Amino acid sequence: xxxxxxxxxxxxxxxxxxxxxxxxxxxxxxxxxxxxxxxxxxxxxxxxxxxxxxxxxxxxxxxxxxxxxxxxxxxxxxxxxxxxxxxxxxxxxxxxxxxxxxxxxxxxxxxxxxxxxxxxxxxxxxxxxxxxxxxxxxxxxxxxxxxxxxxxxxxxxxxxxxxxxxxxxxxxxxxxxxxxxxxxxxxxxxxxxxxxxxxxxxxxxxxxxxxxxxxxxxxxxxxxxxxxxxxxxxxxxxxxxxxxxxxxxxxxxxxxxxxxxxxxxxx
Amino acid sequence: xxxxxxxxxxxxxxxxxxxxxxxxxxxxxxxxxxxxxxxxxxxxxxxxxxxxxxxxxxxxxxxxxxxxxxxxxxxxxxxxxxxxxxxxxxxxxxxxxxxxxxxxxxxxxxxxxxxxxxxxxxxxxxxxxxxxxxxxxxxxxxxxxxxxxxxxxxxxxxxxxxxxxxxxxxxxxxxxxxxxxxxxxxxxxxxxxxxxxxxxxxxxxxxxxxxxxxxxxxxxxxxxxxxxxxxxxxxxxxxxxxxxxxxxxxxxxxxxxx
Numbered sequence: 001x002x003x004x005x006x007x008x009x010x011x012x013x014x015x016x017x018x019x020x021x022x023x024x025x026x027x028x029x030x031x032x033x034x035x036x037x038x039x040x041x042x043x044x045x046x047x048x049x050x051x052x053x054x055x056x057x058x059x060x061x062x063x064x065x066x067x068x069x070x071x072x073x074x075x076x077x078x079x080x081x082x083x084x085x086x087x088x089x090x091x092x093x094x095x096x097x098x099x100x101x102x103x104x105x106x107x108x109x110x111x112x113x114x115x116x117x118x119x120x121x122x123x124x125x126x127x128x129x130x131x132x133x134x135x136x137x138x139x140x141x142x143x144x145x146x147x148x149x150x151x152x153x154x155x156x157x158x159x160x161x162x163x164x165x166x167x168x169x170x171x172x173x174x175x176x177x178x179x180x181x182x183x184x185x186x187x188x189x190x191x192x193x194x195x196x197x198x199x200x201x202x203x204x205x206x207x208x209x210x211x212x213x214x215x216x217x218x219x220x221x222x223x224x225x226x227x228x229x230x231x232x233x234x235x236x237x238x239x240x241x242x243x244x245x246x247x248x249x250x251x252x253x254x255x256x257x258x259x260x261x262x263x264x265x266x267x
Numbered sequence: 268x269x270x271x272x273x274x275x276x277x278x279x280x281x282x283x284x285x286x287x288x289x290x291x292x293x294x295x296x297x298x299x300x301x302x303x304x305x306x307x308x309x310x311x312x313x314x315x316x317x318x319x320x321x322x323x324x325x326x327x328x329x330x331x332x333x334x335x336x337x338x339x340x341x342x343x344x345x346x347x348x349x350x351x352x353x354x355x356x357x358x359x360x361x362x363x364x365x366x367x368x369x370x371x372x373x374x375x376x377x378x379x380x381x382x383x384x385x386x387x388x389x390x391x392x393x394x395x396x397x398x399x400x401x402x403x404x405x406x407x408x409x410x411x412x413x414x415x416x417x418x419x420x421x422x423x424x425x426x427x428x429x430x431x432x433x434x435x436x437x438x439x440x441x442x443x444x445x446x447x448x449x450x451x452x453x454x455x456x457x458x459x460x461x462x463x464x465x466x467x468x469x470x471x472x473x474x475x476x477x478x479x480x481x482x483x484x485x486x487x488x489x490x491x492x493x494x495x496x497x498x499x500x501x502x503x504x505x506x507x508x509x510x511x512x513x514x515x516x517x518x519x520x521x522x523x524x525x
Contacts (some may be wrong), residue, residue, distance in 0.1 A: 024441035031445040035453040035461065042460040043314050050313040178291020185295055189302035199309055 003098050008110040015114035022118035025070075029123060033066040037134055052198040056137055057225035061196055063127040063136040064224050065217060070115035071156045072217035074187030077163060077180060078108050085170045088264040101255045104167060105248075108160050139224055147233065152220040154240040159216050161247030162187065168251065171258035192218045198227065209236075212243040270366075274374040282379050289379070296383025300333060303455055304391060318460040320487070325456060326395035328483045331411070332454035333388035335418025335478065336447075337381055343423050344378040349430035359522050368517065372430070401486055410482050410496045417499035418478035422447065424509035425473065431509075434516030450475050457483055477502040 127136035190213035
């Protein structure tokens with residue numbers, strides 16, 4: 001465990017250096033948040049009754065999504081890992097006395113948390129003081145806030161669980177560019193990155209909510225905005241726990257299999 | 268021009284060497300655009316219009332933006348890689364060759380996998396054209412072509428500004444993405460929907476509303492005024508400051524020395 005804590009610390013300190021990139025990311029996320037909110041307001045003006053969530057909930061959903069974007073992103077990968085697989089440096093990794101799956105898992109999580117740590121505070125602060133129609137509304141109770149934080153952590157782990165599968169797939173194809181892109185675009189949509197999952201048609205919505213995609217950003221964002229409550233909330237958390245565990249088991253299995261077969265070309 | 272086609276076919280042949288990756292990447296590009304389309308589709312399952320535009324009318328604006336962007340990206344991809352070219356000193360070689368610099372930068376990179384987005388745009392346009400309820404007379408077809416063409420040129424100008432900034436910073440600037448990727452993504456809805464502030468900005472500063480919102484009003488018959496139909500032509504003025512800024516940056520160019 002100490003080894004993983006150390007890996008986490010090193011990676012976190014490494015990623016937190018990129019302050020200029022964080023600043024640029026901030027401005028992009030602000031612009032994105034505003035445009036999404038304006039678009040949803042335009043739809044709301046047409047027919048408020050057809051809105052599956054309240055406008056206030058939608059606005060909170062969008063700001064929290066933008067603030068914690070890097071934590072859930074399906075397009076963010078650790079390129080060092082792909083490089084290691086492609087260049088053969090993987091052989092160095094394999095002689096180290098740590099489980100490679102756990103190591104990469106820790107590294108990826110640390111990266112994501114560092115990126116979010118730099119970006120979330122300014123977005124949240126500004127979103128809290130915006131004019132009422134665009135303001136972020138905090139959860140009404142401490143319990144809700146606590147559940148949100150718990151769910152957010154699990155969502156990040158589920159996302160990393162999927163990302164780990166993409167890393168493992170790179171063992172068999174060397175160049176995972178295409179897989180990465182399909183995962184990034186399909187995943188982005190299915191996790192509710194473009195429109196929130198409650199806006200999906202009923203049938204698809206049920207399927208997605210049971211899939212690992214529904215167990216990512218969807219759950220914490222809906223808990224924060226107060227959309228998920230009571231039994232539905234407990235059920236959503238249970239689905240998260242299930243996928244978290246299932247993805248880790250599957251990932252470990254495929255990783256072991258890939259590592260047994262790995263051939264490093266000399267040179 | 269002949270030289271450009273030579274470069275063009277050279278890039279095509281080199282990218283076709285890795286066929287499976289080429290098709291997967293193209294498919295990926297297609298899927299990115301498809302997600303945006305699906306998002307619109309789901310929203311319009313619930314709402315029958317936005318800001319007075321029907322689903323089919325919105326789709327025409329969406330397809331125009333995507334076609335303009337992907338045309339521009341296909342040709343102007345070299346600008347995107349410009350920070351790299353400056354950083355590794357490759358630009359010094361460009362300067363000593365007896366050809367226009369902009370031409371050489373453009374010819375240095377053509378990205379064919381971006382065709383995935385193009386295919387998507389064409390498909391959406393073909394879907395929306397007959398269903399939009401617009402009577403496609405010759406003048407309206409001409410306006411549609413004008414929108415795409417001028418739109419591509421405006422995006423081209425934006426790519427040029429992005430490249431010009433790197434003369435001063437060497438690194439690429441992510442905030443420019445708000446204007447390129449951002450307007451493409453949010454251009455799925457007519458810009459008028461986003462309210463007055465955004466519309467003014469996209470009319471007078473970065474004139475993308477001139478190629479999407481105003482001519483769209485003419486196409487769907489909300490206005491008969493010819494000036495709305497010819498708005499895309501006005502957007503071309505934007506290219507002047509872009510070009511001037513690039514020249515200005517070029518004069519200030521100092522090699523990184525590597």
